[in-house]
Amino acid sequence: MYKIEINSLDKLKALGEYIGKNAKAGQIICLNGNLGAGKTTMTQSIAIGMGIDAYVTSPTFTLVNEYYGERNLFHFDTYRLERVDEFDLLGFDEYLYSDGVCVIEWADRIVDFLPEDYLVIDISVAEDNNSRIL
Numbered sequence: 001m002y003k004i005e006i007n008s009l010d011k012l013k014a015l016g017e018y019i020g021k022n023a024k025a026g027q028i029i030c031l032n033g034n035l036g037a038g039k040t041t042m043t044q045s046i047a048i049g050m051g052i053d054a055y056v057t058s059p060t061f062t063l064v065n066e067y068y069g070e071r072n073l074f075h076f077d078t079y080r081l082e083r084v085d086e087f088d089l090l091g092f093d094e095y096l097y098s099d100g101v102c103v104i105e106w107a108d109r110i111v112d113f114l115p116e117d118y119l120v121i122d123i124s125v126a127e128d129n130n131s132r133i134l
C-alpha cells in the first residue's frame with residue numbers, strides 16, 4: 001500500500017486536479033475516509049482538473065450527481081444508501097460501466113459491486129488537522 005502525506009489543503013487540491021486531468025473515460029475513483037477527511041474537496045478538484053465548469057457539492061437528495069463536459073463526471077456518495085444492495089438493485093451500477101469518470105465517496109460500502117479495475121484513495125486526517133494521509 002502506497003502512503004503519502006499531504007500537509008495542506010492546497011496540496012490536496014493540486015493532487016485532485018492532477019488526477020482529474022489524467023482521468024480516463026470509464027475510470028472509477030474510490031474515495032474512503034471519515035466525515036471531514038476531504039473526499040468532497042478532492043472530488044471538487046478532480047472536476048476542476050477535468051475542466052468541468054460547475055461547483056461540485058455532495059449529492060444530498062440523490063445518490064449521484066451528473067456533470068457533463070468533454071469527459072462526464074458521475075459523483076456518488078454512498079453514505080446515503082440505507083441498504084448497500086440498493087446500489088445494484090436500483091441500477092446505479094450502470095454508471096460504473098459507462099464512459100464517464102465515476103468518483104465514489106464511501107466506496108468501501110459498495111466494493112462488492114465494483115468492476116475489477118478501480119483506483120482507491122483512503123484519506124485520513126493527521127493529528128495537526130491540516131495534513132492528510134493518503
Ligand SMILES: Nc1ncnc2c1ncn2[C@@H]1O[C@H](COP(=O)(O)OP(=O)(O)O)[C@@H](O)[C@H]1O
Pocket residue numbers: 006007008009010012033034035036037038039040041042105129130131132
Ligand atoms: N489538507 C486538507 N485536505 C482536505 N481537506 C482539508 C485539508 N485541510 C483542511 N481541510 C478541510 O476539511 C474539510 C473536508 O471536508 P469534505 O471535503 O467535505 O470531507 P468529506 O467529503 O470527506 O466528508 C473541508 O472543510 C476542508 O477545507
Ligand SMILES: [Mg+2]
Pocket residue numbers: 039040058077105
Ligand atoms: Mg463528502
